Amino acid sequence: MILGLSFYMAVILFIGLSVYQVIKFAKMPLHGRMELYPVPQEKGRHTYGGSYMEEPEWWRKSRQISKAAEITDMLKEMLFIKKLFDNHRSLWWLSYSFHLGIYVLIIWTILLIIGALTELSGIPVSASVSFWMALLYYLTVVTGIIGFTITTVGVFLLLVRRIFDPVLKKYTTPQEYFNLLLLLATLLTGIVVWTPDLSFASARQIMAQILTLSVIPNVMLVIHLVLAEVMFIYIPPSKMGHYVGKYFTYHKILWDNEPNLAGSPVESRVKAALATQAKTSWGASHIQTSQAPEA
Amino acid sequence: MNRKDLRPKDLGKSQEQLIQLDNLMPLSFPYDQPEMEPAFPDVKPEWKDKYCTSLDGCVALDTLQRPQNEAEEKELVQKFLNGLEKAFSDANTGVLQPLKLAVDYCAKCNTCSDACHIYKASGDNELYRPIFRAEAFRKIYKNHFTPGGKLYKRFIGADMDLNWETVARLGELAYRCNLCRRCTQVCPLGLDNSLFAKEIRKIFSQEMGIAPTPLHEKGSMLQLKTGSSTGIGKAAFVDMVEFLEEDIEDRIGRKIKIPIDKQGADILLIHNAGEFVAWPENPAAFAILFDEAGVDWTLSSSMMGYDSVNYGIWYDDTQAKKIIQQQMRAARELGVRRIVIGECGHAHKAAGLVADRMLSAEEKIPVESWIPVMWELVKTGRLKFDPSKNNFPVTLHDPCNIVRQMGIVQPQREILKVIAPQFREMEPHGVDNYCCGGGSGFAIMHSPNFEHFRNKVSSRMKFDQILRAFSDTIADNSIPKYVCAPCSNCKGSMREIFKYYQVTAKFNMQYGGLVELMVNALTSLNQPYLEFLEG
Numbered sequence: 001m002i003l004g005l006s007f008y009m010a011v012i013l014f015i016g017l018s019v020y021q022v023i024k025f026a027k028m029p030l031h032g033r034m035e036l037y038p039v040p041q042e043k044g045r046h047t048y049g050g051s052y053m054e055e056p057e058w059w060r061k062s063r064q065i066s067k068a069a070e071i072t073d074m075l076k077e078m079l080f081i082k083k084l085f086d087n088h089r090s091l092w093w094l095s096y097s098f099h100l101g102i103y104v105l106i107i108w109t110i111l112l113i114i115g116a117l118t119e120l121s122g123i124p125v126s127a128s129v130s131f132w133m134a135l136l137y138y139l140t141v142v143t144g145i146i147g148f149t150i151t152t153v154g155v156f157l158l159l160v161r162r163i164f165d166p167v168l169k170k171y172t173t174p175q176e177y178f179n180l181l182l183l184l185a186t187l188l189t190g191i192v193v194w195t196p197d198l199s200f201a202s203a204r205q206i207m208a209q210i211l212t213l214s215v216i217p218n219v220m221l222v223i224h225l226v227l228a229e230v231m232f233i234y235i236p237p238s239k240m241g242h243y244v245g246k247y248f249t250y251h252k253i254l255w256d257n258e259p260n261l262a263g264s265p266v267e268s269r270v271k272a273a274l275a276t277q278a279k280t281s282w283g284a285s286h287i288q289t290s291q292a293p294e295a
Numbered sequence: 296m297n298r299k300d301l302r303p304k305d306l307g308k309s310q311e312q313l314i315q316l317d318n319l320m321p322l323s324f325p326y327d328q329p330e331m332e333p334a335f336p337d338v339k340p341e342w343k344d345k346y347c348t349s350l351d352g353c354v355a356l357d358t359l360q361r362p363q364n365e366a367e368e369k370e371l372v373q374k375f376l377n378g379l380e381k382a383f384s385d386a387n388t389g390v391l392q393p394l395k396l397a398v399d400y401c402a403k404c405n406t407c408s409d410a411c412h413i414y415k416a417s418g419d420n421e422l423y424r425p426i427f428r429a430e431a432f433r434k435i436y437k438n439h440f441t442p443g444g445k446l447y448k449r450f451i452g453a454d455m456d457l458n459w460e461t462v463a464r465l466g467e468l469a470y471r472c473n474l475c476r477r478c479t480q481v482c483p484l485g486l487d488n489s490l491f492a493k494e495i496r497k498i499f500s501q502e503m504g505i506a507p508t509p510l511h512e513k514g515s516m517l518q519l520k521t522g523s524s525t526g527i528g529k530a531a532f533v534d535m536v537e538f539l540e541e542d543i544e545d546r547i548g549r550k551i552k553i554p555i556d557k558q559g560a561d562i563l564l565i566h567n568a569g570e571f572v573a574w575p576e577n578p579a580a581f582a583i584l585f586d587e588a589g590v591d592w593t594l595s596s597s598m599m600g601y602d603s604v605n606y607g608i609w610y611d612d613t614q615a616k617k618i619i620q621q622q623m624r625a626a627r628e629l630g631v632r633r634i635v636i637g638e639c640g641h642a643h644k645a646a647g648l649v650a651d652r653m654l655s656a657e658e659k660i661p662v663e664s665w666i667p668v669m670w671e672l673v674k675t676g677r678l679k680f681d682p683s684k685n686n687f688p689v690t691l692h693d694p695c696n697i698v699r700q701m702g703i704v705q706p707q708r709e710i711l712k713v714i715a716p717q718f719r720e721m722e723p724h725g726v727d728n729y730c731c732g733g734g735s736g737f738a739i740m741h742s743p744n745f746e747h748f749r750n751k752v753s754s755r756m757k758f759d760q761i762l763r764a765f766s767d768t769i770a771d772n773s774i775p776k777y778v779c780a781p782c783s784n785c786k787g788s789m790r791e792i793f794k795y796y797q798v799t800a801k802f803n804m805q806y807g808g809l810v811e812l813m814v815n816a817l818t819s820l821n822q823p824y825l826e827f828l829e830g
Contacts, residue, residue, distance in 0.1 A: 028395070029388035033648040034487065036479055037702035037726045049726030051702025053647065056667040057633065083483040088406040095404075170302060171403045171430055173452030242484055245400040249485030253393050257702070262656040270652050273388065280386035283377060284504035286516070287613050 003225055004213035010229035017236035021244045025252075029276075030269045035257040040073035041065045042257075051257060059261060070255065077250070079103075094157040101151025108143035112200065115140055116207035125204060140200045148195055152187045155180055179240055186231050189224035301421040303431035304454075306468075307461040311343070312352050316748075318418035320755060323762040325769065326796065333795065335747055342743055347463035351422060353748040355470030355740055358512075359463060359505050368459035371503065375462045376439055378502030382494050383440070389612065389652070394494060397486040398433055401426065407478035407488055412729045413471060416755035423752075425478045425488040428468050431455065432491045435465075466505065469495035470745075473734035473753060474609065475695040480726070492735075496610040506610050509739045514606040515614040519621070523568040523602035532601050535571045536594065543579050547820055551586045556629065557593035563631040564592050564665070565622070565646075567639035567783035568602035574786065577638060580810035580824070584669065587819065588677040593629065600625030603642035604783075608649050609735040619650040626660040634662045638808045640694030640782035641734075643701060664697060666781070669813070670706035673713055680816040682716045684823065687775045689715040689812065690764040692757065692789075693728035694782035702726070707781060707809060714816040715779075721760040729756045731780065733788030749788070750795040758792050765804070772803045775827055781809040803827075 038049035043064035045051060052058045076082040081099060084092040115125045115136055127134045159180040162168045194203045209215045215225075235241050260266045281287070305313060316335060321327060338352045345361060346354045362368040381387060382394065407425040408414050414423040421427060430452075437453030448454055455461075472492035479487040500506040518524040527535070536553050543551050554560065564585070570577045585592050595601055599621035607615025626634050636642050646662045672678045691711060697703050704725050711718045723729070731738070732754025740749070762769065765776045780786045789806035798804040805827050815824040823829055 025392060025396070028392040029385070030652065031392050032389040032652050034393055035648075035700070035702075036476055037699055037704070039702065042702065045702070045705075048704055049699070049702055050704045053664060053701050054667055054703050054706055056663065056671045057661070058663060058667075059661045077483075081483060083481060084404070084406065087410070087481040088404060088483075091404055091406070166299070167405050167408075167424075168403060171405070171426055174450045175452065176403060178450070239400050239402065242400045242402065245396050246484055248392065249396050249400075249487075253396075253487075254479070254485050260651045260654075260656055260659075264656075266652070267656045271655055273652075274655055276385075276388075278385045278388070280381050280384040282381060282386055282501040282613065283374070284501050286504070287501055 003215040003217060003222065004210050006229055007210055007225060010232040014232040014236060017233065018241060018244060021236050021241055022247075025244065025248045030266075030273050031253065033257065034253050036254045039255045039257055041067065041070040041255065043069065046073075059259065070251075074250070077246070091161065094154055094161055096154070097150045098154025098158060101147050101149075101154055104143050104147035105151055108140065108147045111136060111140045111143060112203055112207045113211065115200075115204045116211055119204055120208050120212070125201075137199075140204075141198060144195065144200050144203070145198065148187065148191050152184070152191065155183045155187060159184060176239075179238060182227070182231055182234065183240075186224070186227040189220060189227055192220050193224045299421060301427075303427060303434055306431055306464045307456060307458045309460060310349065312338070312349055313464070314351050314420055314422045316351055316417060316420070316752065318420070319751060320416045320418050320759070322755070323759050324766065325802075326758075326762060331796070332751070335751065336744065338744070346743070347467050349460065350464045350467040351471075351748070353745055354467070354743050355507055355745050355748075356466050356499070356505060357508050357742065359466055359499075361463070362459060372457055372459055372462055374503045375465075375498060376457070378498030379436060380440060381502060382498060383436075387494075387497075387612075390490065390494070393487055394490050397429070397488070397490050398436060400484050401429060401433070401486055402484060403430075404483060406481050406483060410477045410481045412475070412477070412732070412756035413473065413753050416752050422468070423471055425472075428465075428472065428495075429488050429491045431461075431465060431468075432495065435461075465495055466499050468492075469499070470507070470735075470737075470740075471748070471753075473695075473730040473732065473737060475730035475734050476699060477695075477727075477729065480699065493609075497612060500611040501613060507736065507740050509741070510606045510610055510736045511614075514604075514736075514739070515611065515618060518599070518602060518604065518606075519614075519617060522598040522600075524604050524606065525568045525572055525602065527568055527571070527602075529596050529598070529601075532568070532571070533596050535575075536596075539571070539575055539579050539582065542575060543583060546579075547583070547814075547822065547824065549583065549586075551582055553582045554593040555596050559630045560593035561591035561632050562593070562635045562668070563595055563600070563626050563629055563633070563660075564635050564637060565595070565601065565603040565642070566637040567604050567642055569604070569783050569787075570637070570639075573790075574783075574808070576811055576824070576826075577808050580808070580814040581637060581665070583814050583817070583824075584672070584678060584810060587817065588672045590672070592635075593631065595625050595629055597625045597628060600629070603636050603639050603646065605642060605645035605649075606736060608641060608645045615645060615649060616653050619645065619653055620658075622646065623650065623654060623659055627658075631660060634660050635665050635668055636662065637665050638781045638783060638786075638810065640696035640784055642783075643694075643703075644696040647701060664701070664703050666697070666703050666706045666710075666809075669810070670709055673710055673813075678813070679818040680714045680813070681818045682714050682816055684816045684820075685715045685812060686717060687777060688717045688719065688765055688768050689777045689779055690719055690721050690761065691724070691809075692721065692731060692761075692778060692780040692782075692785055693724055693726075694780070694785050695728065695730050695734055697782065698728060699726045710809065710813065711779070714813055715777075719764055721764045729760060731757045731782075731785040731788035733784050733791070738784045738787035738791070746791065746795075750792055754788050754792045757788070758796065761804070765802075769802050769804075772801075774803060776802070776804045777812065777825075778804065778806040779809050779812055780806055 043066035434455035469492045474489045605618045768774045
């Protein structure tokens with residue numbers, strides 16, 4: 001009962017704390033213009049890094065914005081970690097193995113939940129029942145095996161690289177090793193708990209127990225669930241929660257080239273910032289504090 | 296110390312000099328021979344007593360005086376900490392979000408190092424690795440402004456003490472980054488490492504009152520006092536413009552009236568006033584081109600209206616804001632329709648980007664770069680060219696502020712395609728360009744020995760790019776080779792490296808802006824405009 005409930009709590013906290021991080025950054029004051037080209041939404045220009053400022057009297061012309069290019073670039077980062085692929089290939093192999101593995105494991109988890117609910121409703125998940133059940137069965141097997149393998153190999157190699165690469169080692173803090181170790185421990189115990197039966201029938205049973213709050217505990221399952229719960233709660237406020245940070249760095253800073261024109265949404269934010277009196281002031285003798293966004 | 300073993304914590308070590316710059320990146324032909332490059336001069340003993348030479352032997356912060364006793368040391372450390380705390384307060388709203396993200400989320404993947412021209416030029420010296428400075432900043436911040444005991448601090452990497460030597464070295468280290476943001480471009484998490492250098496500079500200036508003399512006392516302070524960082528007042532400026540008119544007549548036999556303070560003009564053109572002093576052929580070329588195309592334009596002679604520079608954006612936001620406000624006021628008083636910034640990269644960024652959110656929409660006059668304006672005049676046939684007049688190798692340097700940070704990439708290339716038949720790109724170029732090495736103030740910082748760092752280290756990658764761009768003709772001294780650097784600061788770097796490596800005398804390499812090259816190719820001109828082409 002407690003194990004099932006705590007698992008629900010951990011998942012809710014994961015979502016809640018992630019949202020909290022988003023709100024924390026979103027509520028920060030408007031920053032100065034810090035875009036960096038190429039900016040993908042610059043329609044027709046983003047391939048070479050151009051902007052609307054290439055146009056004479058740009059403020060009199062309507063801006064050509066491509067949301068599709070912004071989404072495409074975002075997906076390239078999310079799905080392929082393109083920046084790392086382009087600029088640091090040797091690390092990309094390890095990082096991508098790990099991150100792709102996470103995506104596959106998320107799919108596997110969803111399939112496992114569907115499978116568990118299906119079995120709870122009395123329909124066995126088996127290759128011989130129906131096409132859809134066969135699909136569910138085999139997809140669970142494939143995603144489970146691939147997901148656990150590449151995620152674990154990825155995180156293990158990231159740890160090894162960090163230990164043996166003299167530059168990375170020098171800049172890595174104990175907490176950053178802890179992050180990788182926590183992931184590795186959760187994954188290894190997960191392999192013991194979820195994959196002894198590669199048809200994942202026993203995994204579906206455990207998932208059904210979790211969903212119905214009727215977990216039959218054993219030592220390994222308890223260790224694994226506790227680790228997973230700690231991980232879920234720990235990720236959002238730690239730097240592993242960079243899925244939040246990356247949204248802001250790209251969409252709200254590097255790709256934010258919205259000019260402060262009369263009547264624009266930026267204008268009202270600038271006005272509000274200009275009207276805010278700072279409580280803190282700088283100490284040097286030549287200063288008189290100003291409140292506007294500065295960069 | 297073995298530079299590979301250097302760690303951020305070592306910034307506090309009592310050691311005469313943390314690293315030696317003795318293993319620089321090799322240069323391309325013909326500078327691949329050791330005797331082709333001057334050596335670093337020795338650090339004078341009196342500098343060691345006066346300044347902080349204990350980082351790499353070079354001095355950027357000439358106003359940072361070594362404390363004479365423990366009390367002075369403590370006071371400066373405390374001031375630094377006060378400033379660091381304020382950097383994360385409402386006194387620093389314009390950068391709070393990007394700074395907090397950069398502090399929180401660095402994955403220590405080290406992707407940024409290979410993008411940094413200073414790190415690469417130094418021969419991969421650990422001191423200049425972008426994350427070295429960032430990690431030192433992070434450790435000090437976490438140590439002093441996050442809770443927890445000793446064990447916890449060690450766990451999160453907040454285990455760096457702060458002594459006077461660390462503060463001084465950090466101050467110097469903040470001036471070993473050109474703020475070019477090339478590292479930001481490759482960061483998988485989109486974090487901005489240049490912020491750490493910039494924020495340390497700001498803490499030093501805005502809280503401790505310490506900034507390089509050429510940027511502060513003889514830069515932004517002088518500009519706020521006299522109207523220009525050159526110290527030129529209104530009367531002298533008007534005289535200079537008259538001299539320019541005479542010079543144009545002497546050179547090309549054309550009588551041009553350069554408009555000053557023309558109320559209600561379409562364009563207020565603002566140059567970096569340094570151009571009038573160092574490269575008058577540049578503002579003269581603008582006058583010739585605008586006059587020939589029949590543009591309705593003017594210069595301003597009112598306080599702050601004739602100098603586009605704004606050194607504040609490199610080290611002090613409050614100075615930047617004061618300058619921007621006064622420049623805009625000058626434009627509003629003239630009643631012009633738009634401000635066009637001449638060939639000065641940081642002035643583009645200051646007026647075009649930084650000012651954008653520092654002032655309300657009503658306070659501003661629209662700002663644009665001269666490049667699209669000029670391309671429009673070329674494209675529409677208002678200016679006519681004979682490209683055979685520029686029939687020599689030309690390469691283009693992309694000023695970081697205009698290209699990577701504003702996305703103005705193509706119009707200057709379109710112009711070059713029309714006027715320069717032997718135009719060739721540097722590699723890499725466009726938004727992937729390397730800084731000239733003079734960015735963020737370096738170009739105007741010389742004494743006591745900072746010019747050697749600039750010429751040998753920060754400009755090294757650019758110099759190598761130039762050598763490679765001209766590899767086909769460099770050995771032939773009869774062929775002039777032109778580096779087109781459409782930015783005052785970048786041109787300043789070119790002037791310095793050209794002198795340092797004697798490339799004009801030895802290899803007939805020349806530099807200048809884009810408008811000079813345009814004027815030289817004008818069909819209507821009977822003689823060359825570029826001096827090096829004159830018989």
